[in-house]
Amino acid sequence: MMTTPEQQSPTPEQQSRGPARWPDGKESAFVLTVAFEAELSILSAAPDAVDRAKSLSVGQYGATRGVDRLLAELERSGTRASWFVPGRNLEAYPRQLEAVVAAGHELANMGWALEDFGSLDLTGQLESILRAQEAFHDRLGFRPEGFRVGRGSYAHGLPAALADHSFSWSSSWHGDDIPHFHAGDARRLVEIPRHHELDDFPYFVFNLDPPIPKGSPRIASTREVLRNWIIEFEAYRTEGLCFVLTVHPEIIATPGRIGMLREFMDHVNRHENVWVATGSEVAAWWRDHGEPNSAGHPAEIFHTITTSGKGK
Numbered sequence: 001m002m003t004t005p006e007q008q009s010p011t012p013e014q015q016s017r018g019p020a021r022w023p024d025g026k027e028s029a030f031v032l033t034v035a036f037e038a039e040l041s042i043l044s045a046a047p048d049a050v051d052r053a054k055s056l057s058v059g060q061y062g063a064t065r066g067v068d069r070l071l072a073e074l075e076r077s078g079t080r081a082s083w084f085v086p087g088r089n090l091e092a093y094p095r096q097l098e099a100v101v102a103a104g105h106e107l108a109n110m111g112w113a114l115e116d117f118g119s120l121d122l123t124g125q126l127e128s129i130l131r132a133q134e135a136f137h138d139r140l141g142f143r144p145e146g147f148r149v150g151r152g153s154y155a156h157g158l159p160a161a162l163a164d165h166s167f168s169w170s171s172s173w174h175g176d177d178i179p180h181f182h183a184g185d186a187r188r189l190v191e192i193p194r195h196h197e198l199d200d201f202p203y204f205v206f207n208l209d210p211p212i213p214k215g216s217p218r219i220a221s222t223r224e225v226l227r228n229w230i231i232e233f234e235a236y237r238t239e240g241l242c243f244v245l246t247v248h249p250e251i252i253a254t255p256g257r258i259g260m261l262r263e264f265m266d267h268v269n270r271h272e273n274v275w276v277a278t279g280s281e282v283a284a285w286w287r288d289h290g291e292p293n294s295a296g297h298p299a300e301i302f303h304t305i306t307t308s309g310k311g312k
Contacts, residue, residue, distance in 0.1 A: 021178070021240060023285055026275035029242040030233075030268055031192065031282055032081040033171060034070065036100075036249060037114060037150070038063045038093065040086055041205075044114040044151050045213075062250025063089075067096040069253040070261075071103050077265040082171075082279040084110040084148045087132025090139045101140060106278045108146030109133060109167075118152030125155050130165065146279050148172050156306040159186035169283030175298030177241040179286040183293065183303030190283040190290070191299065192244060198232060199246040200225070204257070222260045229264055237274060242282065 022029050039059035043050060050056075074081055083100050085107055090097055101107065111117070112128040112135075120128070133143045145168040154172065159182040162170060170182075171192040182189040196202050203220040205213060229245070236243040245264075247253075252261050268274060277285075293300050 021289070021291065022275045023289075024275070025273075027273040028237045028240050029275045029277060029282055031171075031242065031244045031277060031279055032074075032079055032265075033148075033194070033244060033246045033279065034081050034083040034105075034249065035110065035148075035150075035201075035246055036062065036067070036083055036085045036089060036093075036096075037110075038089055038250065040088065040114040040150075041248070041250070044116065059250050062248060062253065063093045063096055066249030066251075066253035067093075067099065069255075069258050070247070070249050071099060073253075073258055073262055073265070074105070075103065077262070077269060079265060079276060080105055080278050082106045082108055082146060084108045084146075084150075084171075085132075086110045086112060086114050086150060087135035088113040090132075090135045094139060097140065106144075106146070106280055107136065107140070108144045108148060108171075108279060109136070110148050110150050114150040116152045117149050117154065120152070120155065122155040122157050122161065125158055126161055126165075129162070133165070145169065146171065146283070159189050160184065162186070163189040168287070169279055171244065171279055173298070177236065177239070179242060179282060179290055180293050180297060180299055181286075181290070183299045184307065186303075188287075190286050192242065192279055192282055194244040194246055197228060198244060200248055200251045200257075201246070204251045222257055226260050226264055230267055233264075233268065237271060 037044075037059060039056040042056055042059045083105055085097065087109070097107070109129055109132050111125075112131045115124075115128050117125050117128075129147065137143050143166070145166065147162055147167050147170045149172045159170070163182070163186050167189060169190045169192060171194055173191050173193050174195055176191075176193045179190050179192050181187050182191055203225045206219050233243055247261065252258065268276065
């Protein structure tokens with residue numbers, strides 16, 4: 001087992017921020033998110049791989065083996081996760097998604113087919129999102145309230161459009177370590193920020209031909225990634241922040257790496273002062289109790305720039 005970093009003394013920020021910002025006096029929050037992309041992760045990076053069965057099988061492994069193995073580990077650790085799913089995978093893998101719902105996990109929208117949102121205008125982005133919403137409703141009987149962009153960035157006006165279409169939270173931006181509100185007409189939408197270093201994809205994604213990622217083939221050491229996550233978790237816990245971990249069934253749920261997740265979740269669960277919650281639970285709490293954005297918050301700056309005509 002890995003040596004756990006010693007508990008740190010309270011920081012000046014922690015001592016001065018007043019009452020705990022999380023429910024029941026919890027000192028920090030933890031959200032486990034799952035990106036169920038399957039072969040769409042390959043196709044979004046290399047559309048010409050559509051007829052390359054070997055390459056597609058790298059992503060398909062997540063559905064054929066990874067989902068069941070990941071569900072078993074989440075059941076063992078008693079963790080409810082927020083699963084982000086492209087609508088197309090509801091059609092491709094209904095058994096797997098029904099199993100996720102049956103296990104009590106939350107499902108959230110990830111667009112239709114991992115399209116590059118950077119190449120779409122607001123209308124195109126909404127078409128992708130709402131097409132997926134209808135697939136959720138048709139297949140599972142509900143429309144999710146959470147959203148994450150799979151590839152690319154939000155078009156100007158998308159946060160407000162998400163709020164107008166009954167989304168209550170998003171987890172796509174990277175500009176904070178705690179939830180925040182979107183700005184302007186989108187203040188009903190809570191953002192739960194995430195960070196690349198708390199995602200298994202940058203460490204482990206690998207396909208030889210076509211090369212994914214291009215020019216940067218690597219497979220990181222599971223031991224070092226586990227250490228990275230524990231160090232980050234301890235810092236988030238000490239400062240009272242919201243740790244958002246993102247995993248992919250095709251990446252984390254191999255026979256070896258699932259053990260890495262098991263060790264990490266055991267570390268998380270040893271701390272009773274950490275609130276382990278789903279994205280919707282965190283968003284609901286923040287909507288009622290959260291701190292307002294400061295004037296210099298990235299969401300406020302983004303809103304000011306995009307509504308003033310700059311940066312277009």
